[in-house]
Amino acid sequence: MSTTANLVSTLKEELKAAGITYAKLAQKLDIAESSVKRMFAKGDMPLSRVDAICSAIKLDFADLARRVADSQPLLAELTLAQEKAVVADKKLLLVAICVLSQWTLEQVTAAYRMNDAEVIKCLTQLDRLGIIELRPLNRYRLKLAKTFRWRAHGPVMGFFREHALTDYFAGGFDREDESLVLVHGAISKSLAPVFVERLQRVAQDFAQQHQADQKLGEQHKEGYTLLLAMQSWELEAFRKLRR
Incomplete structure (x- = not known):
């Protein structure tokens, strides 16, 4: 329309x-x-x-x-061109991730070495890209759906695989509010999509809780990254030993 x-x-x-x-x-x-x-x-x-x-x-x-x-439909996924533009500038990518968490300009400048002008420039670029609608006083409306996800084989996930994956898993995952679970098993192919749907529901619950907790003070919140994955996979070293 x-x-x-x-x-x-x-x-x-x-x-x-x-x-x-x-x-x-x-x-x-x-x-x-x-x-x-x-x-x-x-x-x-x-x-x-x-x-x-x-x-x-x-x-x-x-x-x-x-x-x-x-009333405009929210984006469930960016175009390839949009993702390329976001990932081409590391500061723009940072601000894009911050707006996904509904951070204000003041929160971004307080947490990172960026001044107001730099953040506003990034917000303006995100507005041009159709990711946010920039409003007076540097407030914005996110134009992404709750089901939004980066393109599976797009530039952002490529950047994540190249630069962030090793860093993410290097953490100890040993705090009581952290967890790393690796489960391997063979199950019915017809049941695999059911487990994928459950994982997607967990991700949606996490996103909804994030939205609900925006009203809390900063001292009552902490940033977390939830990473969920499931695929038919075997370690390369093991694959080489197959008959």
């Missing part, structure tokens, strides 16, 4: 919520009801007409624009 179609659809919803029929709107705009119907049917109206409709239903144009933006 185009932005114009979304705008018209949102206006229709606002009219319905305000209890204003096309006939009533026509009276407020001082035009024929047929003109109103034709205008909404074609989705063709100048900004001056949109502004007049907003005035008629006592809705600020900025609020309308925000609601149109909020």
Whole structure:
């Protein structure tokens, strides 16, 4: 659906919520009801007409624009070009990961050696890439779905495999709030997707809890990275010993 179609659809919803029929709107705009119907049917109206409709239903144009933006479908995955752009600049990648955790500009500059101008530049780039919608006072709305994941064989996962995987598993995983479990077994092929679904639910639960805990003070939170994986795999050294 185009932005114009979304705008018209949102206006229709606002009219319905305000209890204003096309006939009533026509009276407020001082035009024929047929003109109103034709205008909404074609989705063709100048900004001056949109502004007049907003005035008629006592809705600020900025609020309308925000609601149109909020109605846009969220991204479950970035395009290859988007991921390439993100991973090409390490500071941009860092800020992208921070916004996935809903960090504010102040939190980023407090945690990393980046000043306001550098972070704002990255936020602007992420806005251009369609990952966030940058709002006044350097606040933003994340345009990624809760089910968002990096492309399985994309640039970001490639960067992770090359630079982060060894570092991640080098940790001791020995704290009571950490865990590393390696299980190998042969199970029915028909049951494997069931286990994958369970892992995905754990990841979703983790993401939802992250969202719910945003209201907590910083002293009550700590950053964690949950890494879940399951695949048909055998250590290369073992594969070489197969008959």
